[in-house]
Structure formats: C-alpha cells, structure tokens
Amino acid sequence: MSGRTASNSHDTDRVLAAVHQPHYWPWLGLIDKIDRSDCFVMLDTVQFERRGWQNRNYVAGPGKPVLLTVPVTQASRDETILDKKIDNTQKWRTKHHRALAEHCYRKAPYWGDYAEEIAHLYETEWEDLAELAIATTRLLTRGFGIDTPILRASELGDFPGHKSELLAQICAKAGAHTLLSGAGAKDYLDPGIMNRHGVDIEWQDFDHPVYRQHTRGPADEFVPRLSAIDLLLNAGPDALSVLRQAGSRG
Template sequence: MPVRVAMHQPHYLPWLGLVDKIDRCDLFIVLDDVQFERKGWQHRNYVASKNGPVLLTVPVIQRSRNERIIDKSINNETPWQEKHQRTLASHCYRNSPFWSEFGEGVTDVYNREWERLVDLSTATTDLVLNAFGVTTPMVRSSELGEFPGQKSELLAQLSAKVGATTMLSGEGARGYVDPEVFARYGITVEWQTFRHPEYPQHNRRGQEFLPRMAALDLLLNAGPEGMDLVRAARSTEAA
C-alpha cells in the first residue's frame, strides 16, 4: 500500500500550511529532535487584529545554539501566558463567529503550566487539528531512533523507517530536499504547493485580508468547515 509521509518541526500556533500538510499525508512525523531555530517560527506566530497582525512569542531559555527542540525550555519568568490569552480572548477573537464554540479550549491552553516548548506546540497543534477533524496519525522523530544522516539523508531515513513510498515536502524546502537521495530509498518526493484560501475575518471588515495567520484565525472565523476551503485550494506536483 502506498504511504505518504510528511514531516516538520513542531510549531506554536501552527499556520494553515502546516495543517494542510498534516491533513494530506497518511502519517506525520514531528521533527522534535532537530536543532531549534533561533528567531524562527517554532515559538511564535501571528494572529489577526483590526489594526493588523499581532505577533505572539513564547519566551524560551537560551542555553546553546545547538540545543534541540525537544530540550527547549520555556522562560516562565515573564507573564507570557496572560498576554497571549488576553490578546486572543479580548483583543482579537472574542466576537468571532466561533469563539463561543472553541474559545474555552483556547483559554484552557493558557491556564496550564508549560515547561517544554514541544509540549505547548503539540497542544496548540492538537487543538486546531481536532477542531478541523484532521485525524492523521503522528509520531515524534525522537521515538523512531537515532539516524546518522543530515538534511535530505535524514529525512529519507526517517521516511524509510516508517515505510513511506512518498514524502510530501513544503515549497520552502526545495533548496535542500534532494529527490535523488530519496530515490535511493525507493521514495518519491512531492511538493505541497500550498495555496492560501481567503475567508471573512470578522475584525477586518472593509480591510485587506491578512494571510499566513495562525490556523486558529481560520477556525475562529469559519469554524470546522474552514478546512474545506484549505482542501479546495490544493495543488500538488510530482518532483
């Protein structure tokens, strides 16, 4: 049986492109034991307000430049949870069409204590996946063992480990994902070519649509049926 696998680092408040990737594969590998990217998107994302994008960042403790995501600790000396909850609940989405249905789940995330970034990221990802009805099984790369490869070789080894016949990759990886490396393992590479849907943003009436917000923006504005907009915009091309 053909098995399409996709993989990505865990992201706090994941954006729609990542949700789309998870929905399109048979198994998703969470790359939790790769290097944490400083000033990347693993601990922050934008949400939409009437005045424009608002960046929510989870403060993390800096120990080493080579620190893995799975080892990354949150800096709880600052009241980041209160700030993020207030931004989402009061400033951005309280009057959104689906806040009454999903708002309690959102605020519950910020009423819990978090020590590791990967656990918080997983919780925010599970929140939107469950709400959208995305049931793709997921496994963490740290659970699959140790692999000697780097970049394409590592991804190909992980894909082979789970019996994949195809690896779905995002457009941003074209510069380093080498289809020939995957071919040596009998695996085909497909490119995601994600197309961002547009939808009504309740607090942006009469203003320009803001794309690339956290997937929570689509959920709270369009509800679970918002996933139909993502699926309708799809395009995939073979490598």
C-alpha cells in the same frame, strides 16, 4: 487517517508522510500538509531556530496582526527543539490568552466553540517548547476535523543523517514511501538520496485560501499567513472545506 492525496494520486498501498519542525499555533500551510498526509512526523530533534516560527506566530488583530511569542531560555546555541525550555519567569500565558480572548477573537463567530479548550491550554504550566507547540497543533487539527496520526521523530529512534538523509531515514522508519514537502525544500532535497531509501518526493504546492476575517472590517484587506487558528475561529466547521477548496487536490 486523512490521506487525501495518497488516496487520489497514489495506489492505496503507498504511504505519504510529511516531516516538519513543531510550530507554535502553526499556519495553514502546515495544517494543509498534515491533512494531505497519511502520517505526520514532528521533527523535534533538529536545532532550535532563533527568530523562526517554532515559538511564535501571528494572529489577526483589530488593526495590524499581533505576534505571539513564547519566551524561551538560552542554554546553548546548539539546543534542539526537543530540549528547548520555556522561560516561565515571564507571564506569557496570561498575555497570550488575553490577546486571543479579548483583543483578537472575542467577536469571532466560533470563538465560543473553542474558548474552553484554548483557556485550558493556557492554564497548563508548560515547561517544554515542543510539548506546547505540538499541543497547539493538535488543538487545531481536532478543530479542523483532521485525524492524520502525528508522530515525533524523537520517539521513532535515533537518526544520524542530515537534510535529505535525515528525512529519508525518518520516512523509512515511519513506513512511508513518499515524502510530501513544501516547495522551499527544493533547494536542498536530493531525490537520489531519497530514492536510495525507497522514498519518492511529492511537492505540496500550497494555495492559501481567502476567507472572511470577521474580526476585521469588511473594507480591510485580507491578511494571509496567520496562524490557522484565524480560519478556525472565523469558519468553524467549514474551515477544512475552505482549506481544501483553495487549490488543486490532485
């Protein structure tokens, strides 16, 4: 397992976990969270977020960023991510693959290294959004060389809690003593509830790396917060070191 932060700022018997909803072609902040953790839990049991990042993300275009959106069916506003189905009446797989292969990353230095695996992803007939989102995440973590185990909340058990209680229950079930969380959760995470389950909180404090985006002109400004596929296809085997060197690693 990866466990970079755990091995540096915790004793070796403490397990650091991160919990997050599955995202389609997730951004670098999520990949960094997986890399820092001893185990990562995909929170697929919560409500699907409309206009969120669970079914879409940006990649670099030759001009402005390109938004890739997976169309989904609308059965109920209360659908969980686990239950969300892809609308395959639309030709989104062909559109997304063509955008990556022809429009966005054809000239990227490491496109050839991952072209076959990406093509296979889009040759697969996905039905469940969660399955697709997790597949894109696993493709990225393999490319980055991150071997942190990725679990699914739906496979760990039933968790009746909400917010802090839910995250504490998941961490406890996964055998984690510490939750790695992004700063955005400071508004709702309750340390008291977490501690009652024997779980501490560690804040991610993510610093976005700046790197050469070869698909853009040398005079163009750097575009942050794209899918992590952008760094992977631009830096290849150096992608993980670029990510890790961006900020303090404790």
